[in-house]
Amino acid sequence: MLRNPRKHNFDQFSDQEKEKLNNVKKELIEAQKNEPESLREHLQAFNDGVMAIIITIIVLEIQPALHEVHYQQFINNIVVFLITFFIVADFWYDLHLAFSYYIFKPSKTIAILDFFFLADLSLLPVMTKWIMAETSTFAVANFGIVFLIAKILEYLIQYFGARKTAKYSQIMNIIISRSLMIKMFITLFLNIILIVLSLFNAKLAMILYLVIPVISFLFPVKRTKIM
Template sequence: MRRNKHQHNFNDFSDQEKEKLKTVRQELTQAQKKEPERLWEHLQAFNDGVMAIIITIIVLEIQPAIHEVHYEQFIANIIVFLITFFVVADFWYDLHLAFSYYIFKPTKTIAILDFFFLADLSLLPVMTKWIMAESSTFAVANFGIVFLIAKILEYLIQYFGAKKTAKYSQIMNIIISRSFIRKVAVTLFLNVILIVLSLFIPRIAMILYLVIPVTSFLFPVKRNKIV
């Protein structure tokens, strides 16, 4: 095959050029090795930033009580804000633990799942504003659907992160898989119940959405284990 006149063989370079090329290749290799660590740092920073913005947007949705007749609605909006705040805070805390204990070198799969997770979570301000405007069964049910999708994506992030950490242990992989299936099953069951409950008693369902993250945060269960 005829070589293109613009292509060069390594032997065509001078000793100085070869040395520079070798240095560039070494730097590129080092950068590739450090890429997962940099991704780990950037994902955590991205999570922190997006969740902080989500909470900020939600609190701005609270309308002040201009007149005394609006005070009851003002208090109700604060309660709805607190529910969403603790939901987002619990998601943040779970991801913080995951990235601290076993997601040391996140893969592209984990990054993509994290993006979908944050995209879904970013819908919570819209759902919260909807509930503040009208505490209807449909509004609360949609809040529950967004919460459920975020929970499943969170478990997927934890699952793939833990699976990569324990990839050399077949027994650990089995334990992780079983734990993940159990977690998803329980989450689906509880959230379907809450979504159905929201169609009949939306206020009770919203209170339970507050109870779940607060209980999870104050009384953690096996948070020191991989999943």
């Protein structure tokens, strides 16, 4: 018959062993307390790295004009790159403000939303390459869909980030403020309009996508830092 495993009694340990166990326990408790703050730093670094790679991939898609007949296409590709560059830069800027002002201890929900956001944003190089190859209505419309999904995920990150940090009454004054609601309505409404417009004039719709990051930079959402 198998004997029951011997149960160790804490009192059987020496004072030195007890001290070591208590130190380990304190370190684990301290690590658990600092885990959200550490996650915040890692998420910020991850966002910076992924967005830098996205921009790098996009610029590598620009083919040099080896002949004069290709120069017009070369200029068009640079314009498309600049549009996507400022869109990605706007996303980075908004997330930077969010993590600076109220996402101090991100939860697992915020991390998951951030991963989905980056996964969706990583499709922009493919969409940009598609538009560089052929500025068709279908290509621009798909670009707009990817952008719209990224915007929705960005707003969800901001909402749950502020909700994690402050009480619900404070959230109403921070994230669901009038300025943020206006910004959300304008950006989402413009994106839907541009998707529809791309079905009729793809080149014009693609150029007008610059309007959204320009509005975001010129009219930023006023935020109150949570102490």
